[in-house]
Amino acid sequence: GDEIQAIKAGVLEIADIHVVSKCDRDDANRTLTDLRQMLTLGTMVGPRRAWAVPVVGVSSYTGQGVDDLLARIAAHRAAMTDSELGRERRRRVAEFRLHKTAETLLLERFAAGAKGLAPALADTLARRASDPYAAARQLIAQTIRKEYTGDLA
Template sequence: MIDNLIERMLKGDKKATARLITLVENDEEKAREIVKKIYKYTGKAYIIGITGPPGSGKSTLLDKLIKQARNEGLIVGVIAIDPTSPFTGGALLGDRIRMQRHSTDPGVFIRSMATRGSLGGLAKATNDAIKVLDAYGCDVIFVETVGVGQIEVDIVKTADTVVLVTVPGLGDDIQAIKAGLMEIADIFVINKADKEGADATFFELNLLLDLEKEKWERRGWRPPIVETVAVTMKGIKDLWEAIKRHRKFLEESGEIKKKKKFRAEEEVKTIVSDSVARKISEKLKDKELSKLIDKIVKREIDPYSAAEVVLEETLGVKI
């Protein structure tokens, strides 16, 4: 079945592509098989991350960026991450509603995915889904994160260009940027720039960038600040041009190779970590683990020593 789906996907079959993404999202064993078979067809798509707090207009902005990319004849893939309900395990998956006008465009593939409890603003299967869309033939893949503030940093392990969207009037938003998002953004966007407070937000961001002037000079790229009003298309072309300039910078400076190497290393670490955790869960019986936990609670053993016991008994690894 998988071989047939891959064959159809490589010929541009959207239904087969959707089915493959469903498999990598729901079945880890099948995900491994699929990625192994399609990997040689990947590596051509440019990945753009759209991140920022809830309510900043990320989906509306993305809707307009899709149009810009399509105007240039690019095949576009979109992975929009939605939060999972802690009560039902379900997700609204409503981003396709906002981008529904593109749903009939054969050059656009939009997929919503649930986080399923994954932190960092991304779904666990995001990287594999990106590979499927890459092999499918997308020139550009947009990844819209769930919008959870300071833990949105995982997008840097996925995207070539990270666009951080903010809006005027969110004091805690600037605090979040100071707390870590500043490090991952390649482009800043002040959306809804027609609202009161836009000038102040622009000033604050510029000030924060000035404080890191030496760092940007070393990197050779100072993140530009683009003001947009997505609903009226104001500033959208400027944003698209900024994305293209950043891509050109990465390619000409050789930074794109460093990014790809970093992402590959992080992905391998994650796969190894998840595999080890799963293997331990399989080998370690619940009763044995419960006894060990009881010993920790009774202060008969410390957590580090307990972890050493677990690793040695399950994997034969000493730390």
């Protein structure tokens, strides 16, 4: 129960707009109400957010809520374009992308450098002459040494 609530709380923090589909069904109001209550509770105990996360019910069958959803999307875009919150979010996304790109390049470079070194170290592991952490440290050290001596393409 507590784990489910924690997951729900985390999920609620992810979205900028919550959309409940099939709101023409009888049980949709319960879902809309539950989401709104959880978001309200979150604002009482958590930090205040600059963007109030809306919960919008839509139905593709009746078209209900679609105009409201489009208006909320436009409002969110405007809020993110012209605010400190939007600038901070773009900076965080850019930083995340920078780190992921650097990580990818580093792993590619490491894989190229470690190519000929891993089999010998794997043999020492197979013979139990070393442990995985020591072998990994050795692989990293040898790969870096190879990189700095110019042996790596």
